Amino acid sequence: MGKTTAEKIFASHLVDEPFPGTRVLRLDVVLCHEITTPIAIDDLMARGKDRIFDTAKIKAVIDHVTPSKDTKTATQAKILRDWARRHDIKDFFDVGFNGVCHALFPEKGFIRPGYTVIMGDSHTCTHGAFGAFAAGVGTTDLEVGILKGVCAFREPKTIRINLNGTLPRGVYAKDVILYVIGQLGVNGATDRVMEFRGPVADAMTMESRMTLCNMAIEAGGTSGICMPDAVTVDYLWPFIQHEYGAKDAALADFRKWCSDDDAEYEKVLDLDVSGLEPLVTYGYKPDLVKPISEMAGTPVDQVYLGSCTNGRLEDLRVAAAILKGKKIAPNVRGILSPATPKVYQDAMHEGLLDIFMDAGFCVTNPTCGACLGMSNGVLAEGEVCASTTNRNFMGRMGKGGMVHLMSPATSAATAIEGQMADPRKYL
Amino acid sequence: MKTFGGPVLFLDRADINTDEIIPAKYLTEITKEDLKPYILEDLKLPGFDPKGPKTKSARVIVSRANFGCGSSREHAPWVFEVNGITAVVAESFARIFRQNMFNCGMAAIELPKEKVDALFGYANxxxxxxxxxxxxxxxxxxxxxxxxxxxxxxxPFDKALVLAGGWVDYADQKY
Known part of the structure; x- marks a missing residue:
């Protein structure tokens, strides 16, 4: 019997099976940010174990609140910064070089097919787009990961999601993943790996695959996973060319991580996306999804474009194409947070930032900020935000605020009209 | 090992997320003790008062399916722990929250729906x-x-973590 990608990664990284069903895995990368890591650092120091299993495998960034907004966030940043310096962590990204972790780390080429990745952040599942097993964990798992380079998981079962058909105009990876979450429910994939397959996933860019995998956790999934292929090789090529010499060699090596044809799945979901409409969420859970046609006309106070879900160059291009030459409605505040300095700079060179600013958007520095109601666009009580982020929990972007999740295209159309709007009429 | 048991707080809704347990704006606190006043601050349930006496006296939470979904923040188990709550009994848990509980030596106990229903029979x-x-x-x-x-x-692994007092001690001895 063949194996899934997740099973191959588990088998190749197995350190121990302390009890039936529990697998302790060797970690290839441990990612850190300033919200969940400082308490791990403090605890390691208190235990007299301020050590790191392998400094080269630690990647750290200040991203949630940056530049720091007050003494508390400055202290968190300082704890991470001092730790990175103390241990000579080369891949540490501070103000000027920092961006949203799940956009920044892939952009730096840190994630490869077959890797095991953890981070004290639930959207770590994003990195499965590269054919990696990438799981969000809490601070204690992170702490043990930093100290020992291992993490314990339950034996993964895999749900295979075949994305069939072709994406209609105006429908993007974000709409697809909202549709999938709507089908599975918010705990439909708990303790499961979500493997995205089929012609639609194959045709997606790495950015789109990251958008898909990013929201696996919103269905409870441990990791999203896409099959590594020529698209993966092309994306990683600047970082791997010295290693492989030719793209074919890299592709052959990457392919060994693909699920076997005779791999066994717990469940297979066949979804035809050809008839899909742009989707938006309507309640306080990400599985509450409706077509834009049913939600059009709902007034919003703010449009937020950014985050680890949809703050990449591809997303900015789509939104800018809709906003070009237009103004956003006077009742709406538009906020754009390019996810990384590279996205920011590329968007600037392409003239995208001019389009956003001419339309009336505020362009902030790369940060998680408003997505979780920490900074740079927090809502007031009773306000409504059309957002390209990943969570619409009550109060997520500010106490008493309401969030509707949608694609960058739908958010751009919504900004123009000041109420939820179908992006297809602007394409 | 931590001690378990005592007065029960019933939270009668599925999908209670970690933003409701401890809002993100408090994640800037550096010590666990500083989280204490903010327990369940954003949870809106009929008759539930996050600052009420039932929350203060609780040692166990009983809830429904998919408890602790959303953010990976271990601040959720921590805010329970500093308020004296060391166990949650529910129909099911989100993976990261469940692991965080056991990693802290706390208990996330799953019971089938009919047994959870029976527990809720005591809620009044x-x-x-x-x-x-x-x-x-x-x-x-x-x-x-x-x-x-x-x-x-x-x-057996989760039980071993409870008995060891958490994952750091367990892993440190073993790996």
Whole structure:
């Protein structure tokens, strides 16, 4: 019997099976940010174990609140910064070089097919787009990961999601993943790996695959996973060319991580996306999804474009194409947070930032900020935000605020009209 | 090992997320103790007051499916722990929250829906307490002159974490 990608990664990284069903895995990368890591650092120091299993495998960034907004966030940043310096962590990204972790780390080429990745952040599942097993964990798992380079998981079962058909105009990876979450429910994939397959996933860019995998956790999934292929090789090529010499060699090596044809799945979901409409969420859970046609006309106070879900160059291009030459409605505040300095700079060179600013958007520095109601666009009580982020929990972007999740295209159309709007009429 | 059991707080809704348990704006606190006043601050449930006496006295939470979904923040188990709550009994848990509980030496106990329904049958009594024997895999709920005992499953690994007092000590000895 063949194996899934997740099973191959588990088998190749197995350190121990302390009890039936529990697998302790060797970690290839441990990612850190300033919200969940400082308490791990403090605890390691208190235990007299301020050590790191392998400094080269630690990647750290200040991203949630940056530049720091007050003494508390400055202290968190300082704890991470001092730790990175103390241990000579080369891949540490501070103000000027920092961006949203799940956009920044892939952009730096840190994630490869077959890797095991953890981070004290639930959207770590994003990195499965590269054919990696990438799981969000809490601070204690992170702490043990930093100290020992291992993490314990339950034996993964895999749900295979075949994305069939072709994406209609105006429908993007974000709409697809909202549709999938709507089908599975918010705990439909708990303790499961979500493997995205089929012609639609194959045709997606790495950015789109990251958008898909990013929201696996919103269905409870441990990791999203896409099959590594020529698209993966092309994306990683600047970082791997010295290693492989030719793209074919890299592709052959990457392919060994693909699920076997005779791999066994717990469940297979066949979804035809050809008839899909742009989707938006309507309640306080990400599985509450409706077509834009049913939600059009709902007034919003703010449009937020950014985050680890949809703050990449591809997303900015789509939104800018809709906003070009237009103004956003006077009742709406538009906020754009390019996810990384590279996205920011590329968007600037392409003239995208001019389009956003001419339309009336505020362009902030790369940060998680408003997505979780920490900074740079927090809502007031009773306000409504059309957002390209990943969570619409009550109060997520500010106490008493309401969030509707949608694609960058739908958010751009919504900004123009000041109420939820179908992006297809602007394409 | 931590101690388990005491007055019960009933939270009658599925999908209670970690933003509701501890809003993100408090994640800038550096010590666990500083989280204490903000427990369940954004949870809106009929008759539930995050600052009320039932929250203050609680040692066990009973809730529905997919408890602790959303953010990976371990601040959720921590805010429970600093408020004296060391166990949550629910129909099911989100993976990261469940692991965070056991990693802290706390207990995330799953029971089938009909048994959770039976626990909620006690929700209107004022004197509900639960005794929890993690090693023996049984819990007893008492209130309103009634009492019920249920056995529960727990993975051997999760039980070992509770007995070891958490994952750091366990892993440090072993790996």
């Amino acid at each position: 009594f004022s004197d509900v307490t639960m005794a929890l024997d993690v090693e023996g895999q049984a819990l007893t709920i008492k209130g309103g002159g009634k009492e019920d005992t249920f056995r529960f499953d727990i993975s």
